[in-house]
Amino acid sequence: MLIKDRIAKEKGFVSLEFFPPKEKGAWPSFFSEVEKLKRINPLFVSVTYGAGGGTQAGTLDIVTRLKKEHGFEPMAHLTCVGASKKSLHEFLNSLENAEILNILALGGDKPQDADASFTENEKFKYASDLVGFMSKHYANFGVGVAGYPEKHPTAVSMEDDLKRLKNKLDMGGDFAVTQLFFDNELYFDFVRRAKKIGIEKPVIPGVMPILSLNRIKRIVSMCGASIPAGLMAKLNEADKKGGDSAVEKVGIEYATAQARDLLDNGAPGVHLYTLNKADLCLSLYDGLML
Numbered sequence: 001m002l003i004k005d006r007i008a009k010e011k012g013f014v015s016l017e018f019f020p021p022k023e024k025g026a027w028p029s030f031f032s033e034v035e036k037l038k039r040i041n042p043l044f045v046s047v048t049y050g051a052g053g054g055t056q057a058g059t060l061d062i063v064t065r066l067k068k069e070h071g072f073e074p075m076a077h078l079t080c081v082g083a084s085k086k087s088l089h090e091f092l093n094s095l096e097n098a099e100i101l102n103i104l105a106l107g108g109d110k111p112q113d114a115d116a117s118f119t120e121n122e123k124f125k126y127a128s129d130l131v132g133f134m135s136k137h138y139a140n141f142g143v144g145v146a147g148y149p150e151k152h153p154t155a156v157s158m159e160d161d162l163k164r165l166k167n168k169l170d171m172g173g174d175f176a177v178t179q180l181f182f183d184n185e186l187y188f189d190f191v192r193r194a195k196k197i198g199i200e201k202p203v204i205p206g207v208m209p210i211l212s213l214n215r216i217k218r219i220v221s222m223c224g225a226s227i228p229a230g231l232m233a234k235l236n237e238a239d240k241k242g243g244d245s246a247v248e249k250v251g252i253e254y255a256t257a258q259a260r261d262l263l264d265n266g267a268p269g270v271h272l273y274t275l276n277k278a279d280l281c282l283s284l285y286d287g288l289m290l
């Protein structure tokens with residue numbers, strides 16, 4: 001079923017995001033973590049594509065197994081920077097054969113280790129190029145796109161970035177999933193500004209629980225999200241007193257309250273960045289008392 005149709009039917013849902021483990025040897029434990037999350041009954045599960053140094057190759061196998069063996073409705077992330085028409089057709093035809101008709105269409109980033117031979121294909125530079133390709137060749141697919149409440153790090157301005165989002169949605173995107181953020185007012189303001197320029201499609205907030213200070217500092221430095229001063233002070237204090245386990249406790253409590261507030265104030269659902277950790281998601285989910 002297309003995710004956009006599921007979104008239209010269900011309010012206050014939870015969806016989950018995974019990344020493919022780099023080593024195949026880690027797959028069995030990955031799938032047992034995933035199986036534990038069945039009781040959340042997520043509206044959909046998404047799998048990243050080469051993000052943060054992860055593999056691209058695993059995405060197809062993992063979404064296929066999530067559907068066939070675990071009964072989830074998967075969405076494959078797909079980036080287009082540096083892709084050829086041929087490689088996109090291969091990936092999308094394989095998805096179609098596996099009866100998976102949902103993708104998150106992304107521009108993506110030039111790989112950090114790209115050498116001179118990496119040629120950016122001018123046909124596929126931004127997510128909107130992939131959305132256009134989907135509308136032309138795979139109109140039967142459902143297409144999500146990414147949105148940035150604090151703007152994309154390379155965007156020229158908040159206004160320009162929002163117009164780029166509108167363009168992706170007007171060209172065939174069905175909904176947006178946001179970058180992680182920690183201040184809900186940023187999301188609500190983003191949705192208000194989006195509505196003002198005519199975006200009516202659902203904007204699903206992305207929530208990431210903080211598990212370690214070093215890890216979250218690295219993530220926010222890459223994606224441009226900000227951590228409110230009050231939260232940062234609590235995390236620093238927890239880190240001094242009890243290290244990662246104390247930081248994780250603060251992180252989960254914060255993410256649970258954040259997700260609850262988002263749902264209570266009109267977000268269509270929440271998209272959890274699971275970090276492939278089932279227990280963390282289950283404790284957050286239980287705290288939501290849905």
Ligand SMILES: Cc1cc2nc3c(=O)[nH]c(=O)nc-3n(C[C@H](O)[C@H](O)[C@H](O)COP(=O)(O)OP(=O)(O)OC[C@H]3O[C@@H](n4cnc5c(N)ncnc54)[C@H](O)[C@@H]3O)c2cc1C
Nearest residue numbers: 048049051077106107108126127146152154155161164179
């Ligand atoms: C929910 C979510 C999931 C993600 N999953 C992955 C993943 O699985 N794999 C991965 O590698 N990365 C992933 N990313 C990161 C993403 O690939 C990067 O942020 C990338 O830099 C931008 O891709 P995009 O599709 O979000 O942006 P795009 O829409 O391509 O925009 C990128 C930048 O270009 C600007 N822009 C857009 N269109 C134009 C235009 N026509 N002319 C000029 N400027 C333009 C935008 O304002 C923005 O600054 C994810 C991000 C989010 C929020």
